[in-house]
Amino acid sequence: MVNQDVWESTVLKELELPSQITVKNRIWRAATWMGMANRDGTINDTVIDTYSKIKAGLVLTSFQYVSPEGKSLPGQISNSKPEDLDGLKRLANAIHSTGSVAGAQLVHCGRSANPIFWGGEVAFGPSVGEVPTPTGGKIKVKAMTIEQIEGVTHSYAEGAKRAVDAGFDAINIHGAHGYGLWQFFDPAVNKRPVDDPYTGTTLEGRSKAMIDAILAVKKVVEVPIFVKVNSSSIGTKPEEVGELIKKLANAGACLVTISGEKATQNPKLVGEAYFLEEAKVIKETVGDTNIFFVLVGGIRSPETIVKLLSGNGDQKAKFDAIELCRPLISEPALVERWNLEAKTGNQKPARCISCSRCFEPTYLGKGVQCMSFKD
Numbered sequence: 234m235v236n237q238d239v240w241e242s243t244v245l246k247e248l249e250l251p252s253q254i255t256v257k258n259r260i261w262r263a264a265t266w267m268g269m270a271n272r273d274g275t276i277n278d279t280v281i282d283t284y285s286k287i288k289a290g291l292v293l294t295s296f297q298y299v300s301p302e303g304k305s306l307p308g309q310i311s312n313s314k315p316e317d318l319d320g321l322k323r324l325a326n327a328i329h330s331t332g333s334v335a336g337a338q339l340v341h342c343g344r345s346a347n348p349i350f351w352g353g354e355v356a357f358g359p360s361v362g363e364v365p366t367p368t369g370g371k372i373k374v375k376a377m378t379i380e381q382i383e384g385v386t387h388s389y390a391e392g393a394k395r396a397v398d399a400g401f402d403a404i405n406i407h408g409a410h411g412y413g414l415w416q417f418f419d420p421a422v423n424k425r426p427v428d429d430p431y432t433g434t435t436l437e438g439r440s441k442a443m444i445d446a447i448l449a450v451k452k453v454v455e456v457p458i459f460v461k462v463n464s465s466s467i468g469t470k471p472e473e474v475g476e477l478i479k480k481l482a483n484a485g486a487c488l489v490t491i492s493g494e495k496a497t498q499n500p501k502l503v504g505e506a507y508f509l510e511e512a513k514v515i516k517e518t519v520g521d522t523n524i525f526f527v528l529v530g531g532i533r534s535p536e537t538i539v540k541l542l543s544g545n546g547d548q549k550a551k552f553d554a555i556e557l558c559r560p561l562i563s564e565p566a567l568v569e570r571w572n573l574e575a576k577t578g579n580q581k582p583a584r585c586i587s588c589s590r591c592f593e594p595t596y597l598g599k600g601v602q603c604m605s606f607k608d
Contacts, residue, residue: 235535240575243542244535248290248525248553250457251487254402256290256334256554259542260568263490263529263556264293264338264405264461266306268595274298274311276320279600284327286565290554292333294324296340296407299392300385302357303341303413304350308595312339312392318399325400336459337396338405341385343413344374344422357381359417359433360424382431382442385413390449397454404450405459408443409492411466417442418477421468440477444484451485459527460486464493464511471511475518488525490556491515497559499587500531506541507531513549529556534582535571560585563603 248256269280284292297312298304304311310324311317321337328335344358347366355375356364362374377385393404408414416422418440423433432438443460450458460481465471478489491512498507508530516526528541532555544551560567560583567583574580590604 234578235539235575235580237575237578239539240535240571240580243539245572250403250525252456254334254457257332258290258568259554260289260538260571261527261554261556262287262289262292262333262561263558264296264336264407265558265562265601266309266592266595267295267601268306268308268592268598269295269600270308270310272307274304274309274313275317276310276324280310281323281327283600284324285330287328287333287561288331288566288569289333289557289561290568291336291403292328292331293336293338293405293556294328296338296412297321297392297396298346299339299341299388301351302348302353303343303346303385303388305342305346305412306595307598308600312337312395313388315395318395321396321399321401325396329400334403335401336403336405337393337399337401338407338461339389339392339396340407341388341413343416344372345412345416348372358413359422359431362422376425379430386442386445386449389446390453393450394453397456401456403457403459404454405461405490406443406446406450406486407461409461409463409490410496411463411494414443414446415463415466419466419468421466436473436476440480443477444480447481447484447486457487458485459488459490461490461492464491464508464515466494471514472518475515478515478519478524479522482519482522482524486524488527488553490527490529492529496530497587497589497592498531500533501587503531505531505533505537509541509550512552513547516549525553527554527556528552529558531587532557533560533585533587535575535580557583559587559589559591562591562601563606
């Protein structure tokens with residue numbers, strides 16, 4: 234049980250971001266693939282209606298692809314052309330309508346992109362290879378040229394400019410979950426040779442694509458820049474992620490969200506905050522820095538949220554905000570419920586049972602929705 238005073242002094246404490254952006258609380262909506270956009274990636278009424286119901290301190294959009302060949306999934310939002318601006322304006326306004334700060338997550342999915350969406354034959358990643366498809370097939374991957382990588386970097390800047398013109402308050406660069414920028418950082422995927430500027434053989438080469446994206450965005454917008462990273466992966470240890478974050482901070486990122494592989498585990502089986510231990514190693518590696526740390530992954534109870542925000546004396550376990558995904562799919566106004574329950578001293582955990590069935594309708598073109606509870 235969480236004391237109301239503690240709840241108000243931790244969860245409801247404002248967070249001051251650069252560029253005079255103030256977030257009213259420390260519970261945020263994680264960027265989540267919603268599968269609701271039109272076939273061409275444009276925003277429709279379903280997207281607007283869904284985001285108009287989410288109430289959190291800051292709401293990050295579903296990942297917006299910045300270039301056509303960077304699209305991975307059906308219903309993914311496009312931020313790849315001037316014609317996307319009007320829909321993005323509607324989306325930013327919908328998020329603002331709840332009193333939330335609006336963040337736009339940008340991505341190029343790299344070798345995880347699907348050529349079916351742009352009429353191509355191959356995907357493009359750091360190195361030559363093949364990747365499996367959900368249907369059991371394989372997609373051939375062609376190694377990107379330096380010119381192509383630089384083109385994607387430019388697309389991040391164009392997407393960021395378009396998002397800010399649309400009214401978004403912050404830019405979130407997706408450098409996690411095995412998508413394009415993380416592919417360059419993971420040496421198990423990045424096999425570029427030692428003489429390549431984006432080589433997978435050195436930390437500098439592996440970090441370059443992500444750093445370049447931040448620098449390019451920083452040149453064209455004056456809003457807070459966030460980055461989402463994995464806590465580890467097949468070829469990457471948490472200590473290396475810590476060294477990466479130092480570089481991201483130096484490049485101009487003000488906030489990093491720590492996620493990881495298997496992002497939709499069941500906390501009833503593996504425990505709440507299932508990336509916490511690796512995140513603590515990362516924070517210890519980073520040391521003193523001005524960058525904000527946010528944690529996502531299997532957080533379900535008010536008690537856990539307060540522990541993560543306060544650290545209980547352990548700075549390595551203390552975070553500036555937490556992000557929720559599936560709980561806010563099931564209960565878009567969950568934070569509001571917790572705020573009311575805090576006044577009675579009887580807060581109940583999120584009703585989400587972490588079944589992940591909420592993503593099943595997305596493959597049928599119906600968009601993400603809770604399948605276990607029907608309001």
